[in-house]
Amino acid sequence: MTAVETETGQLKTEADEPGWEVDPDDEWGVAVITTVGRQLKLRREAVGMRAADFGRVVGYGEDMVYKIEGGKRIPRQEFLDKADEVLEAGGLIAAAWEDVKKVRYPKTVRALGKLEAKAVEIAVYECHIIAGLLQTPDHARTVIGAAQPPYSPDDVERMVAARLARHSVFDRKPAPALSFVLEEGVLRRPIGGRMVWRQQLEHLVNVGRLHNVVLQVMPMNCETHSGLDGRVELLKFADGTAMGRSDGAFNGRPTSDPKHLRILELRYGTIRAQALSPRESLAFIDTLLGET
Known part of the structure; x- marks a missing residue:
């Protein structure tokens, strides 16, 4: 053509x-x-x-x-x-x-984006990838493009755009309280090659220094780990309601049941306690950057 x-x-x-x-x-x-x-x-x-x-x-x-x-x-x-x-x-x-x-964005992502746009607190533990809210465009493109069976180029770009659109949560005023726990092993994997990997680590350092963000790393030498069942996500809203989801609880489905939320909050709180402190985490990522 x-x-x-x-x-x-x-x-x-x-x-x-x-x-x-x-x-x-x-x-x-x-x-x-x-x-x-x-x-x-x-x-x-x-x-x-x-x-x-x-x-x-x-x-x-x-x-x-x-x-x-x-x-x-x-x-x-x-x-x-x-x-x-x-x-x-x-x-x-x-x-x-x-x-x-x-x-422009898939239905499921639109629904998630609406919830994140209303949340006053967002807490995410990721075990296999860097949380979508923290991914750079090239990192996101590589992660999505690696799926099997593969997505079409159109679908990859649509999903990347959708993931990046959610980043508007960082520009909100008043700013929501954001908390993330990421695995050391994920941070060491050079997804997309050395340059993409380095840019992703630099982005994490910059985001981790924001006043409303707490970024922590779960070290590989941690002998006790309460996040082995998988991802945990918690969103709290201004009206006092909340929603949560965990891969290893309640069939992985979103829940707003107070009893379920207490379990997820306990699990996430324990994971945070087992992870490196925010200061130690940023220092660790800086060390990784020095190795790239």
Whole structure:
């Protein structure tokens, strides 16, 4: 497929847009993108523009314009902004981004993101990977791309974008209290190669120094370990409610039962007590950086 050249460079085509396909199993997402695409087409036709001409003006190939109008591809924000200007929509098309950006991410991640966005406290123990909220883009891409059976390139990019979108929790005001416990063995594994590994360790150090973040490392020489059953996650909300999940309890399902939450809080508290202190943990990660 050959894209058309313009003064600003090559027009975006389907191949240039990894991770922006509509999930056919996401009914709400399909409805949103179909509606937006239909409105775009109606407005384009109302002003008498052909798809090819419209595409050249907004910087997209004709094939991509048809994909977006047909509800097959998720439009980027700059596409909607430019389309709004070209079609003189008075901000109506640009405003669609508020719904479109949510469709960009899988349903399960949208649900998790909503909970994290409301939580005043988030506590996570991870045993096999670095917590998603702490992953750099390249690290996340490598971890997701290593899955078997493998995801398609589109799905990998969609999942990476979804994981990174959750990082907005660090920008919230007032800032939530964040606590993480990671395994030493995970930090020693050079996922993605030496450069990606080093960037990930540097990111952990920077995040661990934030005033609202407590980052701890579970050392491999710890003789007693209460996290062997797997991941633990706890979220607490401003209204006093909470939600938790653990791989090794309650069938791994989210729970808000007070009795279950007490068990998860006990488990997480014990894991934190067994891990290195925050100061020791940052010093340990600095040592790892010196070895890279």
